[in-house]
Amino acid sequence: MWRAALVPAAAMPRVKGPLRRPLEGADEWPILNRLLFGDPDLGGHHQVPLPTSVPVDWASVFGRSGPVTLEIGFNRGRFLRALARLQPERDHVGVEIRRRYAWLVAHEMGRDDGPENVRLVWGDAKLVSPAIAPPGGFADVYINFPDPWWKKKHTKRRLVNDEFASALTDLLAPGGSLWIKSDVAAIAEEIEAAFAAEPRLYGPTPFSAEDLPPSFREARCLEMGLPIYRFRFTRGEARRVSPVAQAPTGDAG
Numbered sequence: 001m002w003r004a005a006l007v008p009a010a011a012m013p014r015v016k017g018p019l020r021r022p023l024e025g026a027d028e029w030p031i032l033n034r035l036l037f038g039d040p041d042l043g044g045h046h047q048v049p050l051p052t053s054v055p056v057d058w059a060s061v062f063g064r065s066g067p068v069t070l071e072i073g074f075n076r077g078r079f080l081r082a083l084a085r086l087q088p089e090r091d092h093v094g095v096e097i098r099r100r101y102a103w104l105v106a107h108e109m110g111r112d113d114g115p116e117n118v119r120l121v122w123g124d125a126k127l128v129s130p131a132i133a134p135p136g137g138f139a140d141v142y143i144n145f146p147d148p149w150w151k152k153k154h155t156k157r158r159l160v161n162d163e164f165a166s167a168l169t170d171l172l173a174p175g176g177s178l179w180i181k182s183d184v185a186a187i188a189e190e191i192e193a194a195f196a197a198e199p200r201l202y203g204p205t206p207f208s209a210e211d212l213p214p215s216f217r218e219a220r221c222l223e224m225g226l227p228i229y230r231f232r233f234t235r236g237e238a239r240r241v242s243p244v245a246q247a248p249t250g251d252a253g
């Protein structure tokens, strides 16, 4: 059983800095907005990929063919860049709706030299994800701590619903998993329900903090001892596991 959310998601710390302009001369790498939308200055809410740009040919973007993963809502890029370093044999794509974070990470990647196996999209995952890879194009998909959108009038902005669960499943390769974390019990329940209703997935199976690098929000939750709900749904033969509500940990487990 999920425990009631006792603590609302803490406000994300503000990012300051001159992030309104694209990287000088670097609009092809690591941000893919020119490729997807025709202009690096177009992106974010309401921006739909050009029909000519999709599905993206990741082998040509990365200069090699192999497994590609997707992270939705990479924010400061902590998880995405750590994952890319842990899994150098794979390529990694992040989609972030907020411009300042997309460009912050792009600037940092330019300054810190990568990693090379990451590309970023400043866009709305709901508009972009269904089009940026052919069916089965991603080896794994990660969603770390989706915004809870507490107010009733904002509920429709929540990332995961049945329709999006189905679109993400389309993108997942057989055997690939959707890895999801949240610190909000009510949101975790909603996510579980949406993915559990998708017949091409089985799970949820729990995983632990050691299985994946921490995101920025996760590190904060661990420091603050907040509960973290983690689940994984895998695309494959229906082998429905009874729902596992991972006990809130607040520790490393």
Ligand SMILES: C[S@@+](CC[C@H](N)C(=O)[O-])C[C@H]1O[C@@H](n2cnc3c(N)ncnc32)[C@H](O)[C@@H]1O
Pocket: 012, 072, 073, 074, 075, 076, 095, 096, 097, 098, 101, 123, 124, 125, 126, 143, 144, 145, 146, 147, 148, 159, 215, 216, 217, 218
């Ligand atoms: C609560 S923050 C969590 C950030 C990060 N994943 C972490 O765990 O630290 C949610 C992130 O998802 C992004 N986001 C929300 N809706 C999105 C959407 N439709 N497409 C892409 N990113 C989205 C937000 O801008 C924000 O960066």
